[in-house]
Amino acid sequence: MRPYPARQVLRCELAWLPPGRVAADVTIVTDGATIVEVSEGGPAPAGAQQLHGLVLPGLANTHSHAFHRALRGRTHAAGSGQGSFWTWRDQMYDVASRLDPDRYLTLARAVYAEMALAGITSVGEFHYLHHAPAGRPYDDPNAMGHALVDAAHDAGLHISLLDTCYLTGGIGQPLDGVQRRFGDGDAQRWASRVEALRGPYDGRADVVIGAALHSVRAVPVEQMPTVVAWAANAAAPLHAHVSEQTAENDACLSAYGVTPTRLLRDRGALGPRTTAVHATHLTAQDISLLGESWTSACFCPTTERDLADGVGPAVALRDAGARLTLGSDSHAVIDLFEEARAVELDTRLVTGRRGHFQVAELLDAATAAGHDRLGFSNAGRLEIGCRADLVAVRLDSVRTSGPAQAAGSNAAAETVVFAATAADVTDVISAGRHIVEGGRHALGDVGLLLRNAIQQLR
């Protein structure tokens, strides 16, 4: 990876500027990792580095389980009509059982490099694979977490390590099998371990240590306040899987008499630092609770389609005030353009109508909203004072080619959201560092890195 350059002058053919418009001939000057000047029009400054197509701010992948990438293209063979989220989970656990810190570093580095190639500059890693087999702590109990931070650094990404409290295998059920690697015993021991994890990253602009409640299935209700309090004290992001499956709702209602969202609300877990991941099967009251508390909802549409979760109430959440973010989650696909358009398109499938979201709303979910909910509040916008994350998306591929793009029209943004794929990302600058150039990552052949990393798990 190249070092941070002191100063750069970048010239964008087209750029997506706040609060949501396509501008032409945009000059962006950076000072190290930060944007210090944005101007429009006029001739290109001498020596400016040209970026073609539409330049977006860096994308934020708000929900990742890096190791799930090893399952891609390996979970569909059953074909028996009996497959479900739960049979998929068995295969996922098998991969989890094969990881150690070295292997996880190798795998996550390749996965994060794949993300970089897709224009992602911040990742939220929902991390629960903490311990060695049978739940024995590593010599450094945070060895797995450090591996993930190192992987992100190597790939040029910013990481919000959402260290996940995972204590039970279901409501009232002990951890079983590979799940024992996830558990800390209780929330207090979880908090002590996470507190130790924070220290080494104090002052690191590229690392946030956040918290997660895996789900109402995995954290007993009396343990939740400890996690919530830790996140509040640290002013850290707090994420939780919420109502991805109806079975989770049924179990929660049966055990506690309330929905997962209501349970989290009653323990103080909702709020403007909180992200409810999936938020697929919600009641009208759930939607109100999320909206009025300014909790965000992280949709992972390609995973939710793959796992047959269903289509979440994106329109109602938006209308209630919940800001939407996006995640590639299981990494069946790593392409935030796919995730963004699927919020709109999957809503069309279940409503029979078009035109639910503005392109600017979908791009906010893919950029500023996501970075914000990962604890990177100064990223995801091309404006002075923000992190110098720029993503150039070509408009001349067979997918994106069309009429010439006029300034003053948002057609280029519509094309990117509805027609581009990750393969159309040509250049990625992450905090001033050029990590992808001409579609090639600084680490080299990422396909080969992925192959080697996954091969070692067989």
Add this chain to the structure above:
Amino acid sequence: MRPYPARQVLRCELAWLPPGRVAADVTIVTDGATIVEVSEGGPAPAGAQQLHGLVLPGLANTHSHAFHRALRGRTHAAGSGQGSFWTWRDQMYDVASRLDPDRYLTLARAVYAEMALAGITSVGEFHYLHHAPAGRPYDDPNAMGHALVDAAHDAGLHISLLDTCYLTGGIGQPLDGVQRRFGDGDAQRWASRVEALRGPYDGRADVVIGAALHSVRAVPVEQMPTVVAWAANAAAPLHAHVSEQTAENDACLSAYGVTPTRLLRDRGALGPRTTAVHATHLTAQDISLLGESWTSACFCPTTERDLADGVGPAVALRDAGARLTLGSDSHAVIDLFEEARAVELDTRLVTGRRGHFQVAELLDAATAAGHDRLGFSNAGRLEIGCRADLVAVRLDSVRTSGPAQAAGSNAAAETVVFAATAADVTDVISAGRHIVEGGRHALGDVGLLLRNAIQQLR
């Protein structure tokens, strides 16, 4: 385009062989446009041309409206919540109004080249833009059809020109505005024109002239038998839009007291040469009628998602005996891997379960079934006597990379169907001609061809 080579020896790292398995080290020998030898294992013959990744038979795009490509990324801006299939159609008509034979040749050539890059070797063009403005015939009344055939030839594709009878703007309503370009007055004049279209292509292995009933909206019931009889006499494919929208069902029930499928059945339009396009909103009886008559159902999932049509009953149709085929239709996306996996994945969204289709079923829809329903019954299979259409899909991109592919496992096919995109197609051989090499089409920069072709319509 290169001429047909007399004889070629191709060596496939992996190949998808009938009836549906991945084989390693496959040697395929062609004689002009035909496969004359398929063998497995052993050393590569001296001088063999190596194809990497998984080699599939050529893909069939069973439902295309070539000119819709000009709308890509231009129909989502309304964002008012009021959008529908019908407002989209207004924009589509605007593009239709700007075409003439020269412009259509230029546009369709570029669109078909984009298809070639995605591994498509046969296209079914559902063609209704027949006449000059106001419905005046061109000097050659088939000038538009000839332009489409020429475009396919230039791009290296085989075309089934499904010449479409389009007589009314709705049941009992005259053609209006640009629709007047679609109409022949009555089915007899449609048949005379299509009969004249056939002559020049007699003996051309790359061209089929087929028939289409646009829909029950556009062909009065008393006119249908003439079209059905023409197709029967010619032993030609017969396609029809069926129940894409509930409004069509409502109008049909109101006018005729039966569903569109039943109406078509009663006029003799169903059968093993017939394709019901979309087949989205069907009754149980409709599904039985399609299945028992061996009518195929052409699903166009990316278009049906874009246009908010809904998710069709793919499982029930398959179970009833209707063979599934795939189309990119409006070309919001041209990627048959996307279409194939969406048949499974969209079914997951509306059922909450995984595992409805075998990978082999989805690949059959994308290959042999599609070619067959376009009238190319000897294509879409890598076996002796079939057309020499081969498509190499790389397994080492960031999307497809994973563990080494073992022979005897269908994991490589699963990877291609569920993880590859059109961007992973490296080589396409169409009837022996190498039309795509290393991801590049013989016509050159297809993005530029598309841009120029669409620009001329502004």
